Every structure is written in C-alpha cells, then in structure tokens.
Amino acid sequence: MNKFITLIILALFTFTLSHSQEKPWQGPSADLSHGKLMVSENKRYLVHEDRTPFFYLGDTGWELFHRLNKDETEKYLENRRAKGFTVIQAVALAELDGLNTPNSEGNKPLINNDPLKPNESYFAHVDWVIKKAAEKGLYIGLLPTWGDKVDPQRWGKGPKVFNKENAFGYGKWIGARYKDYKNIIWINGGDRQGGGDNFEVWNALAEGIKSVDKNHLMTYHPMGENSSSTWFHNSSWLDFNMIQTGHGQRSYAAYLRYVVRDYNLQPVKPCLDGEPRYEDHPVNWNPNVMGWFDDADVRQALYWNLFSGAFGHTYGCHPIWQMKTPDREAVGLARNNWYDVLDLPGASDLIHARRLIESRPFLSRIPDQSLIVPAYYPETDYVVATRGDGYAFVYFPTGWSAEIDLEKMKSEAVHSYWYDPRTGESTLIETIDDMRPRKFTPPSNGRGNDWVLILDDVSKGFNLPGK
Numbered sequence: 001m002n003k004f005i006t007l008i009i010l011a012l013f014t015f016t017l018s019h020s021q022e023k024p025w026q027g028p029s030a031d032l033s034h035g036k037l038m039v040s041e042n043k044r045y046l047v048h049e050d051r052t053p054f055f056y057l058g059d060t061g062w063e064l065f066h067r068l069n070k071d072e073t074e075k076y077l078e079n080r081r082a083k084g085f086t087v088i089q090a091v092a093l094a095e096l097d098g099l100n101t102p103n104s105e106g107n108k109p110l111i112n113n114d115p116l117k118p119n120e121s122y123f124a125h126v127d128w129v130i131k132k133a134a135e136k137g138l139y140i141g142l143l144p145t146w147g148d149k150v151d152p153q154r155w156g157k158g159p160k161v162f163n164k165e166n167a168f169g170y171g172k173w174i175g176a177r178y179k180d181y182k183n184i185i186w187i188n189g190g191d192r193q194g195g196g197d198n199f200e201v202w203n204a205l206a207e208g209i210k211s212v213d214k215n216h217l218m219t220y221h222p223m224g225e226n227s228s229s230t231w232f233h234n235s236s237w238l239d240f241n242m243i244q245t246g247h248g249q250r251s252y253a254a255y256l257r258y259v260v261r262d263y264n265l266q267p268v269k270p271c272l273d274g275e276p277r278y279e280d281h282p283v284n285w286n287p288n289v290m291g292w293f294d295d296a297d298v299r300q301a302l303y304w305n306l307f308s309g310a311f312g313h314t315y316g317c318h319p320i321w322q323m324k325t326p327d328r329e330a331v332g333l334a335r336n337n338w339y340d341v342l343d344l345p346g347a348s349d350l351i352h353a354r355r356l357i358e359s360r361p362f363l364s365r366i367p368d369q370s371l372i373v374p375a376y377y378p379e380t381d382y383v384v385a386t387r388g389d390g391y392a393f394v395y396f397p398t399g400w401s402a403e404i405d406l407e408k409m410k411s412e413a414v415h416s417y418w419y420d421p422r423t424g425e426s427t428l429i430e431t432i433d434d435m436r437p438r439k440f441t442p443p444s445n446g447r448g449n450d451w452v453l454i455l456d457d458v459s460k461g462f463n464l465p466g467k
Contacts, residue, residue: 023424024082025351028137030054032182037139037217039239043268045311045363046217046240053362056272056312057354058087058141059347060321065126066094067323069104072339073129076320079342081136084351088133089141089187089221089274089314092126092174093149096322096331097157113161115145115170123177134183141185141274143221144174144209147192150201154192154223164204171208179213186218187242187274193223194231206237221274224248227258229265240311241265242274248284250277250297252382255304263309263367272310276301279346281318282333296448298346299421302353303395303452307386309367315350317341345422352424355466356393356452364389373403373437390457393419399445404453406435411457418443419452419465426465431458 035049046054059080068076080088093099093109102108105125111117130140148156150167162170178184188206192198206218217239220228224246232238241262245254255273262271277283277297283290298315305313319336322328326337357365365388372385372394381398392409394402406414413433417426432438442451454465 025084028135029081029084030086030137030139032134032137036182036215037185039217039270040363042363044270044309044366046270047363053358054086055354055358055362056087056314057085057350058089058274058312058314059085060275060278060314060316061088061090061323062143062146062321063094063096063098063323064088064090065092065129066096066098066101066103067328070128072104072323073132075339076342077129077133077136077138081138083347084354085138085315087139087141087185087312087314089143090129091143091146091190092123093145095146095148095156095190098146099149099159099161100157110161113159115161115166116173118170118173127177130178130181130183134181139183139185141187142178143187143190144171144205145190147190147223150190151192151198162201162205164200167201168204168208168211171205172212173208175209175211175213179215184216186213186216187221188218188237189220189222189228191221191223191244191275193226194220194228199231202232203235206235210237219274224275225254225258227262227271229262229269229271233265233269234267238269240270240272242272244275245273245277245301245305246275247277247281247293250283250293250300251379252304252384253379255308255384259305259308259310260367270311272312272314273301273305274314275316276305276314278316278318278321279344280334280336280341281316285332287333294448295344295346295349295422296450299349299353299450300397302350303421303450304382304384304397306353306357307367307384307393307395313350313353315347317344317347349422352419352421352466355424356419356454359463359466360391361389368392368408371404371408373405375402377402390460391462392453392455394440394453394455396442396451396453398447399442399449399451401439401441403437403439404455405437406432406455407437409435409455409457411435411459413458415454415456415458415462416440417454417456417465419454421450421452424466426454426467 034052107122152158368387416429
C-alpha cells in the first residue's frame with residue numbers, strides 16, 4: 001500500500017468523531033416517500049418499495065392509544081423521533097383494562113365489548129395518533145388487540161371477547177380502515193402463545209386483515225422467551241418473525257436460542273427481537289435480589305440481537321409501555337412515571353447503533369462467528385461478530401479480549417476502529433495490512449464497558465463509522 005496515502009489517512013482519522021447523545025435525529029425518522037415496506041430480495045431485511053433499506057428501531061408504547069391525550073402523544077412521539085426510532089408498537093384494544101376503562105377522551109373501543117361493533121369516537125383518536133406519527137416519519141406497529149382478549153386465563157383483565165368468527169370480522173374491519181395509511185406494520189398477537197385453542201383465533205384475525213389489506217407487512221408478538229416461528233413460521237400472512245426474549249435474564253443464551261435459530265429456519269424470513277429486557281424493569285421481577293435492567297443491558301440486547309442475524313430491534317422502558325403516572329397503579333413494580341424516563345441513557349444510546357448500521361452496506365450484512373478465533377466466553381460476556389460487503393463489526397459486551405481472524409475479511413488491508421456505543425465516538429486503532437489473526441483488547445473492561453470493533457476494507461473508502 002502507498003505509504004504516503006496511508007500517512008494521510010492516519011492523519012485524517014486519528015481524531016475522534018462524536019455522535020453524542022445531544023445530537024438528535026434531523027427531520028422525519030423514516031422517509032415514507034420511498035414507498036411501502038416489503039421483504040428484501042435476500043429475505044433477510046425490510047426495504048421500501050424503491051429498494052431503499054429500512055432500519056426497524058422500535059419502542060414499546062403499548063398503551064399509547066389508550067392512556068395518552070393528544071398533547072402527551074405529541075410529547076412522546078417527538079421524543080422518539082429525535083432519538084431515531086422508526087417504529088412505535090402500540091395496541092388498539094389495550095392490555096390494561098383496555099375495553100372497560102375509557103381513553104383520555106372518555107371513549108371505549110367497542111360497543112358492549114363486541115369486536116364487530118367498534119366505537120368510531122375511540123378509533124378517530126387512533127387515526128389521529130397514527131397520522132401524527134406519520135408526520136414524524138414514524139411507523140406504527142399496530143396490534144389489533146392484546147392477548148388477554150383472546151386468552152385471559154394466563155394473566156390480564158380481559159374479558160375474552162374473541163372467537164374464530166368475530167376475529168376474522170374484526171380483522172377485516174380494522175384492515176380496511178388502515179389499509180391506505182402509509183405507516184402501518186401489523187403485529188398480530190399480544191404477549192400470548194399462538195398454539196392450542198388460540199391458534200384458530202389468531203389465524204382468523206390475520207386472515208381477516210390480509211383479506212382486505214395487501215399493502216402492509218405482518219408479524220406476530222409472542223409470549224416471553226418465545227418466537228412467532230413456533231406456531232406461524234409457515235403461515236402465508238407472516239412476513240417476518242418476532243421474538244420476545246423477555247425480562248428474565250442477562251445472558252446471550254436467549255439470542256442463541258431464538259434469534260440464531262430463527263435466522264437459520266427455512267423458508268428464510270427476516271427476524272428481530274420485538275420485546276427484550278426493558279430499561280428500568282426489575283430483573284426477573286425480583287429487584288431486591290437481582291436489581292434493575294439499565295443502559296448496559298439495553299445495549300447488550302441491542303447488539304447481540306443485531307449481530308446475531310436480526311434486521312432490527314425494539315427497545316422498551318417499563319414505565320413507558322404502561323404510561324405510568326402517579327394516579328395509576330404501577331404494573332410489575334414500575335417505580336417511575338413515563339414522562340420522567342423518556343431520556344434514560346439506554347434510550348439515547350440506540351441512535352448510535354442505527355447510525356452505525358446505516359453507515360455501511362446494509363443488505364449484505366450476515367452474522368459470522370467464524371471471524372472470532374474460538375475461545376471461551378461466559379454467556380454474560382459473549383463476543384459476537386457480523387460481516388457485510390467490505391466490513392465487519394465485532395461486539396465486546398464487557399471488554400474481554402478476542403482474537404480476530406482477519407483473513408476472513410478477504411481484504412489486502414483494513415482500517416480498524418473502536419466504536420463507543422454509549423456516545424457514537426469512533427477512534428482509529430491502526431491500518432492493518434498483515435491479515436493474519438490478531439488479538440484486540442477494548443479500551444476498557446467490566447460491566448457497562450462495551451465496545452464495537454470496526455474493520456473496514458481500505459479499498460472501499462467508507463466514511464467514519466456511524467457517519
């Protein structure tokens with residue numbers, strides 16, 4: 001390699017580039033003008049109709065339609081737009097007594113709790129929220145109902161109002177209502193298993209929607225530590241798989257069990273973690289013994305998910321999904337109000353992952369553990385690698401060293417960087433032209449000291465990571 005060019009590159013990149021938490025997303029979070037969403041040609045990602053890649057960065061605002069008024073909705077959606085979220089997951093018939101406790105305008109969703117008699121006043125507010133989200137470039141991951149309206153025996157207030165026949169009718173109605181909205185992704189289910197007696201109801205609901213709506217993608221939201229693939233992988237209406245790794249552990253085991261498994265299923269379908277460990281949530285609902293999930297947990301779930309084969313990721317915050325306020329009973333030991341935790345560190349860190357992923361060729365990226373020379377890593381410290389056209393990312397969750405087989409890059413030389421997932425700062429390590437296995441040790445170690453190693457093929461001329 002020309003030494004003069006190398007010196008110029010080193011001079012340019014030895015400074016640190018910051019994409020700090022104070023730099024919000026500019027403009028609409030997603031550009032809806034690129035057309036409807038569809039599955040990419042390689043069946044691994046979502047793209048717009050014009051083949052522009054779409055990065056699914058979701059938030060679980062489950063009670064958005066039910067509990068927030070218009071001013072609060074504007075506050076919440078604007079906060080999420082500025083943080084680079086692209087999808088808000090919300091429920092039409094909400095979990096927390098969503099049928100019998102009115103929304104902020106005093107309206108219930110169904111007349112006499114009949115799914116075939118929706119209340120126009122209630123759904124006019126849902127319309128308003130979805131349109132407001134569209135103005136900000138936010139998709140709504142729309143759940144027609146929470147699972148307790150199908151299966152209240154496990155938990156929830158219910159009441160059970162769905163059967164096979166009225167599920168199809170309700171699906172056809174709600175599908176027709178929103179089929180021409182540009183910013184809808186259908187999420188069937190609602191924290192429930194899809195088998196047994198539930199199967200025919202969820203299947204009928206999906207088929208009812210799809211009978212009238214050919215414009216929008218659909219997935220299924222399963223119960224904790226499970227995947228939609230368990231019941232619906234071969235269903236024609238399921239466009240991508242959604243996993244819920246849940247709120248019970250701090251281990252890579254869940255990603256190995258669900259994301260890696262779903263990635264390797266046939267036929268190939270995109271997959272993602274649609275409900276991971278929530279920020280400010282008690283670990284396994286036992287805070288006195290196990291503590292609370294924090295920003296380090298958020299980042300681990302995020303990068304483990306993305307680098308193991310997921311096309312996107314969903315964030316959650318325990319007080320926010322339920323829109324907790326002082327006058328509402330806390331669900332699941334929630335300790336804060338929703339408006340006080342909008343800017344927790346974990347929520348602010350997500351934008352750096354989006355900027356990193358979008359700064360390199362998007363649709364070519366695959367999980368590739370062969371980059372890492374085999375070594376022992378505890379499941380809480382598991383090092384994970386992904387590779388795309390001319391680049392590789394390696395996630396170090398707690399700063400353990402790893403030996404990387406640079407020959408797998410099939411490049412003559414690479415620029416290597418450390419990318420700080422807390423700040424979005426990238427720092428050049430060195431330019432390497434000896435492509436033998438090499439040991440990399442992150443700048444710091446211990447819980448909360450996670451890092452991403454970036455390896456760029458010099459010949460590609462990429463911008464700095466995250467730029």
